[in-house]
Each structure stands twice: as structure tokens, then as C-alpha cells.
Amino acid sequence: MDIFSWNVNGIRAVKRKGFLDWIKKESPDIIALQEIRIQEDQIKKDLTDIDSYYSYFNYGERKGYSGVALYTKIEPNKVETGLGVDRFDEEGRVITAFYDDFVYMGIYFPNGKRSKERLKFKLDFYDELLDYAKTLRDEGYNLIISGDYNTAHKEIDLINPGQNKNVSGFLAVERKWIDEFIDSGFLDTFRYFNPEKEKYTWWSYRTRARERNAGWRIDYHFVSEDLIDKVEKAVIHDNVMGSDHCPISITLDL
Numbered sequence: 001m002d003i004f005s006w007n008v009n010g011i012r013a014v015k016r017k018g019f020l021d022w023i024k025k026e027s028p029d030i031i032a033l034q035e036i037r038i039q040e041d042q043i044k045k046d047l048t049d050i051d052s053y054y055s056y057f058n059y060g061e062r063k064g065y066s067g068v069a070l071y072t073k074i075e076p077n078k079v080e081t082g083l084g085v086d087r088f089d090e091e092g093r094v095i096t097a098f099y100d101d102f103v104y105m106g107i108y109f110p111n112g113k114r115s116k117e118r119l120k121f122k123l124d125f126y127d128e129l130l131d132y133a134k135t136l137r138d139e140g141y142n143l144i145i146s147g148d149y150n151t152a153h154k155e156i157d158l159i160n161p162g163q164n165k166n167v168s169g170f171l172a173v174e175r176k177w178i179d180e181f182i183d184s185g186f187l188d189t190f191r192y193f194n195p196e197k198e199k200y201t202w203w204s205y206r207t208r209a210r211e212r213n214a215g216w217r218i219d220y221h222f223v224s225e226d227l228i229d230k231v232e233k234a235v236i237h238d239n240v241m242g243s244d245h246c247p248i249s250i251t252l253d254l
Contacts, residue, residue, distance in 0.1 A: 001252040004031040005106060005146035005219060007202070007245035011036040011047060011069065017242040020046065027052075028249065029073050032095065032106025034148045036067040058082065060092035067092040068108050068147075074099060083128050093125070101254050102227060103136055107147035112168035119168055122150065126177045134184060142227040145186065148202075148219050148245065153178045153188065156198055157217040159209075169218065186222040189234035189250050199236045202245045210244075221250045230254055 004026070008014040011033060023031065040059050048055050053071040058081040060066035070079070076097035082089030097104045107129065112119035133143055151174040155161035164170045182188065190199075200215025209215060223231060230252050237247040 001029045001254050002027075002249055003104070003144065003146070003221065003252065004028040004247050004249045005034070005148075005221060006031065006247040007034040007108065007148040007219060007243060009035050009037070009243040009245065011038050011043075011067075013037075014242045015047060019242060020050070022240065022242070023050065023071070028071075030097075030104060031071045031247075032104070032146050033069040033071075034106065034108035036069050037064050038067060039063055056095055056097070058092040058095045061090045065091070066108060068095045068106050070095045070097055070104075070106050072097060076104075083125075083132055085128055087121075088125050088128060094129075098141075102142040102144055105133075105143065105145045105147075107145065107149075109148060109150045111150050112171075112174070119171075122168070123173065123177065126174075126181075130177075130181060130184060133186070137185065137224055141224075143186070143222075143224040144227065144250075145222045146220065146248075149178070150218055151175060151178060152216045152218055153191075156196070158200070159214040159216070169216065181222065185225045187225060187228050189221045189223055189228075189231055190217070190236060190248065192228065192231075193234050199238060201236055201238070201248055205244050219245055219248050221248060223250075227252075 052073055054075050056070045056079045058068050076099055078098045080096045082094050093108045095106045110122040110125050112122040136143055150169055152158040152170050153175055200217050201219035203210035203215040232251045232253050234250045240246050
């Protein structure tokens, strides 16, 4: 089973850049999209009715902002949106699908660069998500939590770590939360298989960073510890264009 995640930086924009051809060729079993930046009354059937897929969306209330989507060949037992907290849920950041063997969460985590208030919002969202994930795990579910986490964990995960230590996305307090997430029983699948590989998932548009591979690894598939033996590989598809992020995937033996 191949599971993908991709921050597309606008689903209409990535469609113009070949998304529908790409998904037909790659044929993931499940794919979560972040930052779809569209409203329900704007989305067309070619994005809601892709052959072989059930599709689900969580739209942000603010136009052209945030939002997540889920395409899945396997019909989930149920799908939920949000975390049950209005100030987070109005931004359309979470979609959760319950399957027989695991629960899959596709998440667009907040960015904290805009202001101190947004950084606090991001950290509060992190804590709420961890509490929710722990609750699901305590109920007996195996979890896959994918998406744009908006934080690089270690120095290996970004270019020029020393220059970015005071920038949101690599702040000590953000990185500490990922440590806590891992200590709580969740594993970074890419780093599990590639402990020393320097690969990135996001590159700034501003400085032609992708041409120079001056990037950050901020997109992850985390899985609960009980599921790691089922994960065969984790891949960063940095050759796929269409967004300032690239897709990431894991393959499960289920």
C-alpha cells in the first residue's frame, strides 16, 4: 500500500501543472493534500471525482487559505474533520480517516513566522494534536499522521541551520515538541530508514532555492511505534514539481 502526502500550495494551481496526470500515473492508494486553498463552491468535478478514488475535503473558512483533502482508493469506515476546537477547525487543517488496520490523519500544521501570536497558535495546535493522537492510540488504533508540520526537526533537516535557529520552523521550542511527539511513541519514517540522508521537501520560491537545493525537510509521515514493522520504505519525491513542496510517501505491507 502506497500512501502519499503533498502540500500543493493551491489545488487549482497544481492541477494546471499536471496534478491529474501525476496522480493517474503514480496511483497512490491514499494521498493527503495540504494547503488546497479553495472553497467548496469553487472546486470542479475533475478534482472531486477522480477515477478510482473516494474524495474528502476540509475547507478553511477564509477564502484562498489553508484547507486539506484526502483521496483514497479504499473506502474508510468513517472520516472526520478537525480537532474539535473551533479556533483550529475554522482553518480547515485536519482530516482523519478510520480504516480497519489504522487511522490516517492528513494535517496542515500552522506556520508561526507571521507573528508571536501565530507562533503561539502553532504551538497550541501541536499540543492539541498530540493529545488527540494519544487518545486515539489509547483507544487501540495504530496511527499514520502525515502532512506539512512546518518545522525542521534536526540540523540535518535544513540548509544553514545556524542562520535559521531564531526563525519559526527551526526554533528550539518547535523542535522540542517534535522530540516530545517521538518520545510519546511516534516515529519519523523517513529518518527511521535514512538516518543520515540530507533530503528536503520544501524550497522557498524567493531565492530560486530549489535550483540550489537550499531546502528544509518539514513534511513527514509519522507512525505509531506498533505500525513501524509494516512500513517497508519512506521516500521523498523531490523530482516532482508543481509546488514549493514535493510529495512524500511510505509503502506499507498490509
